[in-house]
Amino acid sequence: MSSTSTSSTSTTVASSSSSAGLLPTPSFHHLINVKLTRDNYLLWKAQIMPYLRSQQLIGYVDGTIPCPAKTITEATTSGATQTPNPAYHSWLQLDQFVLSALLSSLSEEILYQVLSLTTSSEVWSTLEHMFSSRSRSRIVQIRLQLSTIQKKELSVADYFNKVKSLTNTLSAIGQPLPEEEIISYMLAGLDSDFDPLVTSVTTRTDPISLNDLYAHLLSFELRMEHRNTAFQIDGSSANLISRNNRGGRYPSRGRGRGHGRNTAQQRGNFSHGGNSSSHSNANRPVCQVCKKIGHVALKCFHRFDHSYQPDESHVAAVATTSYPIDPNWYSDTGATDHITSDLDKLTIRGKYTGNDRVQVANGSGLSILHVGHSQFQTLTKNLKLQNILHVPQVTRNLLFVHRFSTDNNVFFEFHPDYFLIKDRTTRTLLFQGRCEGGLYPLTPASIALSKKALLSVKPSQEQWHCRLGHPSSAVVQHVLQSNNLSFSSNNNNATVCDACQQAKSHQLPFPNSSSTSSSPLELVFSNVWGPAPASVRGYKYYVSFIDDFSKFTWIYLLKCKSDVEKIFLQFQNHVERLLNKKILCMQTDWGGEYQKLHSFFKQVGIEHHVSCPYTHQQNGSAERKHRHIVEVGLALLAHASMPIRFWDEAFQTACFLINRLPSKVIDNSTPLERLLGTKPNYSLLKTFGCACWPCLRPYNSHKLQFKSQ
Structure with missing residues (x-):
């Protein structure tokens, strides 16, 4: 109903505009995704202004196309008469069209404040007056956040994304920052552990790009994690770290590592300050002689008294501080x-x-x-x-x-x-x-x-199952029968053991898929492989696309996973133009890179199939193709005696060869022949890594240079 009314309105507006000598205006098909709220005026304005300019409607909101008179005076034989002005009618229709577009992009709380206004110029000026001071303060606030941002306990990826989100907001509202300024903000927020990297970056003679800085930060973070995990801590030192962990939280509750990364304990800086007595006691040493807190064994009064026995209450107090979980309710x-x-x-x-x-006593x-x-x-x-x-x-x-x-x-x-x-x-x-x-x-x-033992009651098979350590029912039956053990057999209903379900739960086998595709691009599998060591060209990932009908494979090299969205658009334009068909369905693993594409798939009509979490078998075609490409690529590198950093060249060559080799899955046909109907030409193939001598004579600067290498 809504689409029909919009279409009819746009047709009327276009015809009226043409009669008045104005440019015809198309229907309002450009969707405004950002609704105006109290906090996003700059983003809303940055999105709606290009549309108004492209349709030549900006004059209606800024007042440069004023409202003409409602009537005009015409001289007739009987005298001057007032007649309706056609220009006013055309102006009113276009102005109301712009007004409806503005109102449809406002949130409910903002819409209530402009309901009484009748023209688009009035609405626009009112919104400008409402948000002008707030917009300036928003820009100042974002710049202040950038100048005071700190990495602290964030990972490098989270810290980089936090800085980029702030700078992207400034770019969207027309205040972009140069890359050198973004890098300076990012370096200023790093903690002291990254001082060697900051020094190397700031002393470079040539400028570093933002992507290269991000790669260096990730590499430095991985190196620090590797060095931290190399330390083996004995029981006493582990207990010390758990008691001295910041905020009284145990290392296992933090980043998931037993040592706690970037903590003061690993650097030898034991802080003695704190607001609670438990935190201050945790930072004080425990005597190994009397077990009391506050001094070491070297200064203990009882160190020479061999008959001294420590107070058990102190021993218990020290022992309980290292137990991380209280099981009581x-x-x-x-x-x-x-x-x-x-x-x-x-x-x-x-x-x-x-x-x-959950609000606690201190208000947090x-x-x-x-x-x-x-x-x-x-x-x-x-x-x-x-x-x-x-x-x-x-x-x-x-x-x-x-x-x-x-x-x-x-x-x-x-x-x-x-x-x-x-x-x-x-x-x-x-x-x-x-x-x-x-x-x-x-x-x-x-x-x-x-509990009391009732010896007169025969235990059930379920009780014997628990006594024997939760074995299978066949083992329980064998033990009971071979040893003539008494048990009650009146319980005919088989029960499910909760302990077995928690401890022995296994994934059921996946059945073989019986679905087949009847034409190319009916179903395309996709998955991202990586990360791998950076190749000679700086690639760490690749994304694969496998056509289910022909098993033909395309791979695209990636430097980061966020490039998948851009790569898919390139792939879509290539294959749909090549085969003159549309992609009907995509099968992915619902990774973060494909979640961003989900809305695009819905928009263009591509059906999106996703696998359940931790069930990569449902995307098995892509997983098996990864293994095939990697194995062939490594074989090519091994035969050519080339270093692993050339894996990108080897994998692309492997994909080229796999598409030209017969496959049992498609009746010993080749993917190339099944997709394009042409047989592969094997006469052009060369051994991967073989020597070649290119003709360099056109590029030589003098006649005595070698003509080839």
């Missing part, structure tokens, strides 16, 4: 949700996509990464823990008492030394725990202490 009547930092506690979980944050907000469910086992039944929030920054597992009581129909009894959980209907005791340090923890170990 602490009952909390003031919480609003169950909260845990241990993702393994969630038996059923999913990514959290909302914007809520903590990020929520997952939401899931779990169970707490008691002697009689399992109690549900619904909607648990996974917040890695918390140090205790908090149990929301009200929700726990509501979900399980239980109630708590809190006593000075212990607490009880009872069923509300039967008043049956479900769990009993002790008060520890003023807190009431639900300890899983408490269940084991209160």
